[in-house]
Amino acid sequence: MLLKEPEQGTLADVAAHRLAHSIVTGELAQGQKLNEAELAESFGMGRGPLREALRHLEGMRLVKRIPNVGARVVVLDRKTLSDLYAVREALEGMACRIAALQMTDDEIAQLSALLDSHEEQIKQEGGKVYSQSEGDLDFHYQIVRGSRNEMLMHLLGSEQYQLLRMCRYRTSRNAQRTRPALQQHRQIVDALAHRDGELAELLMRRHIQGAWRSISEMIDKEEKAT
Amino acid sequence: MLLKEPEQGTLADVAAHRLAHSIVTGELAQGQKLNEAELAESFGMGRGPLREALRHLEGMRLVKRIPNVGARVVVLDRKTLSDLYAVREALEGMACRIAALQMTDDEIAQLSALLDSHEEQIKQEGGKVYSQSEGDLDFHYQIVRGSRNEMLMHLLGSEQYQLLRMCRYRTSRNAQRTRPALQQHRQIVDALAHRDGELAELLMRRHIQGAWRSISEMIDKEEKAT
């Protein structure tokens, strides 16, 4: 699991994680109003910790707060996702370039092994798109970690990834893009293994651009449907 | 002023801003323990809003919290700043490339005017390094806004800039780098005016790399001194 479970620690942290999960999985609909008293009740805690959790989620951009009015789940419209993917392209591209220099041979081998297991999963006909998505994020996160840049890890790992995962849950049911994606992942690992940072960055940027095109088309269809 | 003053709104927001200011200006030393009761008292509010403010600052990476122990002001060591500048280079580079396509002629003209006023300030012998630094950040932020990317604006504007400003307060007293920086700013605006996104990105990246080298040397000196 990508998201560590602090079922110990402060109640505020627990609430933040549970809320994040509910939002990412769509259990809480986009734009839904979040009632403090109600949520606190359902989590079996007071409103204090819950309010702290909401502040945290606000920082992660999973909820939008308005003073004296309340908090709502963020809505992932086209513009928001477009902006997100543009930022991702820049950051993960950079991560790739640096990771090509910083990752150990061992780490790169592990990355390759990760792709093998993904391939195995795909062969087993679909094998829950869910775990494929999570696996994909795993791949990306391992590279980000390889960059050794703490700020990058925080930005992409702990925070923005949640938005991405949220996006996946909405769109990735009919993900026939997994095969070409795997192919691209292999190319990237290849570039990393050859310590070719520039190539790795280029490939990662293309990969993310491709993902965005795919998502974008899906949004178009949804919009036409309505 | 870059930082909007919400002297109205929730107490938590007020506290967050005042704390951020105190941290950025160095009024609160790096690594200093933040006592909730004490701060709440000094701000004339209860601990509830203050705790929410701390949660907010934690998201901004201005403070580091440990459950059941407390919050401390972040320490800007070499690694942290290095990571920050790497991220900045990628993000602001991207911002420049997009801004070259998105900014209106009017906005670019304003940017140019902003540089004129900076030049004026510099001519007046120093004219408070403080305002020069803030002016520099103003310049960078205007370009980020020109990219029309909300996520980027949030990332660089509302949050990470605070870390940068914090860094400036420590290092920029003997900033003899203002003249070449102004020159580089002019080049960037030129590239924007010619709608040359690639060049603008290249120049911005170089500019930020130069700034990092300058900061890095300064840190070296400080470390030798101790």
Place this chain on the structure above:
DNA sequence: AAATCTCCGATTGTCGACAATCTAGGCGAA
């Protein structure tokens, strides 16, 4: 003397109640 244990003060985490503010619905006037 060094290391470990124990207890106490201080600090953080949490809750419940109250005040301030917003939203929705009904009422009256144009």
Place this chain on the structure above:
DNA sequence: TTCGCCTAGATTGTCGACAATCGGAGATTT
């Protein structure tokens, strides 16, 4: 009918007090 105003209910913002936890001073043992 439609618009605006005003009251009532619900929701958020804030505070003070209590419980849980941690760090450190001092005592104890080897």
